[in-house]
Amino acid sequence: MSDCAASEPVRLAERLNHVETSAIRELFKLLGKPGIISFAGGFPDAALFDVDGIREATLAALDSQAGAALQYGATEGLDALREQLAAFMAGKGARDVTATDLIVTTGSQQALDLIGKALISPGDKVIVEAPTFLATIQCFKLYGAELITVPVDDQGADVEALERLIAQHRPKFVYLIPTFGNPSGAQMSLERRRRVLELAVRTRTLVVEDDPYGDLYFDVPPPPSLLALSHEVPGGRACLVHCGSLSKVLSPGLRIGWMVAPPLLLAKATMCKQFSDAHTSTFAQATAAQYLASGRMPATLQRVRGIYAQRAAAMVQALQQTLGAAIDFVPPRGGLFVWARLTGAGGGPTDAVALAQRAIAHGVAFVPGAPFFARDPDVATLRLSFATVDEERIREGVRRLAAALHG
Template sequence: MTAAYRFNPAFEAPQGSPIRELFKYTQQPGMISFAGGYPAPSLFDAAGLSRSAATLLDSAAAACLQYGATEGTAVLTQTLKQLTRERIGGADPVELIVTTGSQQGFELLLRILLQAGDCVAIERPCYPAAIQALRLAHADLLEIPGDAQGMDTDALEAALQAGARPKMLYLVPTFANPTGATLPLARRRHLLSLAVRYQFIVVEDDPYGELRFSGQAEPPLLQVAQEIDGASDWLVYLSSLSKTVAPGLRIGWMCGPAEILRRAVIAKQTGDLCTAPWMQMVAAHYLQAGCLQAHLPTIIATYRERCRIMLASLKEAFGDSLDLIAPEGGMFIWASWKDGTDATALLQQAVRHNVMYVPGSAFYASAADAGHWRLSFANAQPEDIVEGVARLKKAQQEWKAAKSAA
């Protein structure tokens, strides 16, 4: 007899992460993956982290191995405040808490701010884990279209004027996942002025901002908010060390209004009690020693070259049949077929050729053009990028031939 479990309605028929569902294919021998947004393991500063870990276990073992404060250890909190000051032109992020990755910060915000049916505005396309979390929170999703410069804030204003009333808006304004787009300063100001006028919380997710390899840097929304009266009251900033140091540390942080962060700490107490103190102290020691700033140029140079090779290979292989958004940093290239190729259908043919990407459908809360797809250049050696694109070309040729013969 099958047990009749009584699940939370959100988990009666839950949808897993569409990108995580592709992970099984990475175990296929010889697979070249452009799918996951994983940093390159060869770029992890294992030696530097090892030195920090060994030093701390020798000098502060009890503090490393004991429970810690829910809001974060004092040493890491102060270190991350300094790191954030450097990002936002020297201003002081007064309120900051440590989270277990920035994804936990977002999850905490959903817990303390949302009720079922609340409207949340998101980019179209958008980071899939955000869509997944919002669906499980029973949010009503308002998709705001974007382009090669990120969210169209004029479209957002039109939706607000038409009566939309989001409680929250989530976006990655710098090197967005999946498009790699960066929101221009004018749109950043426009967005924050709308947040003040219509009183909704903007959640700025900034995991990639330090990975700029070309173009002119735009200030984080956390900095721009200081120029707009009242904007800081409606902004929460999330970031992490996952894309710059190592995702295995699970170190993220959240800056925002005191009343929001105080409630986030209470919510976190019922989740994991605290982010692992050992990892917090290792991260603090590593940052204070200047290791990240010393190592970051190597990461940036590597990603610049891999992005260049991938863009050149795609243009050579597919020419005008493929539109590409060339990023100025981050880890992703957003591609769109112009010849009717279905990126979701093509994926199975690509897997047979031992190459992977993520179909664009994974990044939309509602139906989308089947021609979109995302590639990550970060975790692939240059020779694998060239070979992987060659395999994609063969896969597409076979797919088109089979479609014509059908």
């Protein structure tokens, strides 16, 4: 077909000039190499999926409501699922959220897309964390956003810096992953969460809270989400969008996310969704609704948390023992990732992009951190996922990483 490509009468939209196929996507093509240990993934372990529970749920959906599960549905989502999702969030402290305060989205990626479509005009400014989720950067850039970055430390986004940036840039909105963010793994402190909400109300700034990882804590639960806290801050809810997902806790393949937003924005996002994909698969929605109704979720969460906690501990210990001062990181308290920085101690490398290539030659893969920065990339950073690798392989992978570091 290559001769055809040259002759396509295709004139692309101007917005495509803002994005490129991701560097990570190119890296992933190398992962097919046999025997490689991959810390590069951003996905949960398929071996932990509750296949039996999902099978029962889909059979229940087809038996009790085949029409609804297979027919077109409302753009907002199936009522049964919206009610289950409201109840799921209520169980995590967001007690004043009702089914009509949310819409179902095709994964939380679509929530980001709808936020972009409904809010971003070319040239608009949006504040994101440095680092932040790569697909968020690309998604918002595709709508023409100019991204401004706020630094993140182990307590989450720096709220004082955020206040200055809001005053300086008057962004359309601020996008945060306050809990075990991808890639930072950071957990924003309760105090900073309160300050973010107060800042949003005071400066009349919309804040988008992306929360796909909050359920994956290892030991103690994280502080309440901005959504759960918002009832403590008068006016907070009107300034807040909250994106949730079943992808990390149940199954990404269902593509079930959701979005809580104030009424005007929710209506406009729904209209945008109507012309994006009409609605999320009712087949997947009905299955997810039956699963949540079945009562299996708490046990599923407990099991998944336990296993990821063990793997995280194994990775943290192996990194500390094997790499020592060559890398610096804060042990994660949840999520799927260790976010680390090459220190250069002892004359070791400080370029994670170069190290990633060398690591693959040594049989281990990770993702360099630079692409996660919307601007001013820190090339010494890297993201290591422990989610899909068992403890023995984690230790072996870290040994290979050490060999790459020293080779």
